[in-house]
Amino acid sequence: MPRAHRQHILFTLPDLHPGGGQVSILRTAGELARRGYRITALTVWRDTPPSMLDAYRATFDRVESLQLRRSRPDRALVRLRRLMRELDPDLVHATNTPWDLRMAVVGARMARVPIVNTFTSMLFGDMRTLARRLERRCFRGHLHGAVAVSPVVMDSWAAVMDAYEIPVDYRRTISPGILPFPLEPAARADARRRLREEHGIDERATVIVNLARLVPGKGQLDLVSAFARVLPEHPGAHLMLAGEGPQREALEHRIASLGLDGSVTLLGHRDDPQTVLAAGDLLAFPSHGEGFGLAVGEAMVAGLPVVAYDLPAVRWFCPDGEAGLLVRAGDVEAFAGALATLLGDPGLRSRMGANGMALIERDHLVGCCVDRLEELYGAVAPHRDRT
Numbered sequence: 001m002p003r004a005h006r007q008h009i010l011f012t013l014p015d016l017h018p019g020g021g022q023v024s025i026l027r028t029a030g031e032l033a034r035r036g037y038r039i040t041a042l043t044v045w046r047d048t049p050p051s052m053l054d055a056y057r058a059t060f061d062r063v064e065s066l067q068l069r070r071s072r073p074d075r076a077l078v079r080l081r082r083l084m085r086e087l088d089p090d091l092v093h094a095t096n097t098p099w100d101l102r103m104a105v106v107g108a109r110m111a112r113v114p115i116v117n118t119f120t121s122m123l124f125g126d127m128r129t130l131a132r133r134l135e136r137r138c139f140r141g142h143l144h145g146a147v148a149v150s151p152v153v154m155d156s157w158a159a160v161m162d163a164y165e166i167p168v169d170y171r172r173t174i175s176p177g178i179l180p181f182p183l184e185p186a187a188r189a190d191a192r193r194r195l196r197e198e199h200g201i202d203e204r205a206t207v208i209v210n211l212a213r214l215v216p217g218k219g220q221l222d223l224v225s226a227f228a229r230v231l232p233e234h235p236g237a238h239l240m241l242a243g244e245g246p247q248r249e250a251l252e253h254r255i256a257s258l259g260l261d262g263s264v265t266l267l268g269h270r271d272d273p274q275t276v277l278a279a280g281d282l283l284a285f286p287s288h289g290e291g292f293g294l295a296v297g298e299a300m301v302a303g304l305p306v307v308a309y310d311l312p313a314v315r316w317f318c319p320d321g322e323a324g325l326l327v328r329a330g331d332v333e334a335f336a337g338a339l340a341t342l343l344g345d346p347g348l349r350s351r352m353g354a355n356g357m358a359l360i361e362r363d364h365l366v367g368c369c370v371d372r373l374e375e376l377y378g379a380v381a382p383h384r385d386r387t
Contacts, residue, residue: 008038009377010089012104014097015045016052016063018269019213020294021095021120024149024176026052030059031177031370040087042107044068044076044099050244050269062087066103077106084111091377096120102135105142114383116145116376117166120176121291123156136163144380145170147373149292152312172376175317177366178297181274181357188278195279199265205238206343209280209304211273211295212287214245219286219309221247221254226286226336228258234343237263239284242276244269277302282342282349288329290314296324297364300356305349307338317364323356 009032011025029039041056043065056063064083068076084107092115094104101117108115146166148154154173161171183191196203208227212218220241227239241251241264248266255264270276273295277283283299285308293314296306300317306324308314309331320326325341327334342349 006036006038007091007377008040008087008089010040010042010087010092010107011060011095012042012044012092012100012107013095014100015043016041016047016056018050018052020176020292022052023294024120025095026055026059027177027179027366028370028373031366033059033061035370035374040064040089042066042083042103044097044103055271068099068103076103080107081110083107089113091116091380093118098135101139105139109142114144114380115142116147116380117143118147118149119153119157119291120149122153122289123160136160139164141165144383145172145376147172147174147376149174149176150313150316152316153291170376170379172372174369174372174376175297175364176292176294177369178294178301178360178364179366180361181277181302183274183278191275191278195275199240199267201238201240201265201279202236205236206234206282207280208237208239208282208284208339208343209276209299210239210241210243210284210286211276211298212241212243212285214241214243214247214251216247217288218243218247219288220251222286222330222332222335223284224251224254224258224260224264226284226332226339227264228260229333229336230340230343231260231263233340237343239264240267240276240280241265242267242270242273273298274302277304280304282307282339283324284335284339285309285314286335287311293318297360300324300353301360301365303353303357305342305352305356307335307342309335317359318356319359323352323359 032039039060040062041060046067066076066079091113092104092108094101094117096117096119143164143166146161151173283304283306285296290311290313296314296318299306300323306318308326309329310326318324325338327338
């Protein structure tokens with residue numbers, strides 16, 4: 001893309017509630033800002049706590065919201081028209097949630113600028129419904145580029161991309177982009193000590209960590225059940241879960257019913273995943289479905305080995321036996337066996353952790369991913385029409 005002036009990228013997203021998509025956009029935007037781009041975030045829905053608003057304001061040039069209400073979409077459209085005139089972006093980058101993409105397409109057409117859409121998850125739902133057919137008709141020919149966060153996501157959405165008439169030459173598989181682990185050895189050791197002391201965890205314990213929202217698809221109930229199976233053999237182990245969500249009460253009940261109260265810590269929502277990873281010895285990730293698996297990449301770049309369900313998206317960058325152990329999705333007994341293997345072999349944990357760090361640093365750090373994104377932006381730039 002020509003750089004005669006500071007190119008202005010407008011990111012649209014549903015809201016600023018903490019999640020993998022919001023974290024990925026924040027990291028991408030931070031790298032683009034360092035490269036001289038102007039960046040604006042436009043959310044569709046009114047923001048509610050917990051929110052990443054402060055982090056977004058610290059990174060983006062501007063953060064705006066359409067404050068969409070389904071009962072009055074006309075008000076959001078009026079606000080969108082005003083903002084597109086005021087912001088004057090060079091390109092719109094959407095994130096594929098239904099209303100986010102709809103507003104992004106309308107806004108890009110208002111401003112006569114190209115639009116790139118990131119597909120972040122597997123294709124869910126029936127694309128043959130009347131609403132989906134109308135959506136495809138409205139989007140056809142108006143999406144100029146596509147990013148899929150993994151090959152399996154690209155394959156999942158390929159037919160829809162065809163229906164949208166996104167040129168094959170303008171489709172890219174680009175992972176979300178992992179930040180280098182920021183803590184030097186001394187700071188890492190201090191973070192490890194402080195977090196363990198804060199929650200009464202023995203400094204000699206082997207700590208299994210999990211980073212994910214507490215929702216059914218993330219598999220924490222499976223994890224607690226698997227941990228209960230390995231604890232008698234490894235009484236020095238401890239499980240630490242960082243995240244918040246509607247399944248917390250069910251998790252608390254499962255923990256109590258299995259007699260794990262002293263061996264499992266629920267940290268709640270954390271803004272410092274690096275501190276949690278510093279306090280851990282391995283990551284457990286029993287998610288039942290992922291477009292990428294950001295927590296796995298973050299653990300790998302921190303040098304932690306991984307036990308996860310064998311999802312195609314995770315296997316793409318975390319090969320079984322190299323950076324961790326992958327087991328059949330839903331097989332709690334096999335998951336427990338993999339945990340036991342790593343808990344009992346510090347040398348294997350160390351080797352897998354080093355392998356994982358090298359894999360991420362080679363192909364999936366944010367700088368490398370933004371290089372690929374810039375190339376796509378440049379490819380779709382001729383679609384800008386200010387006539």
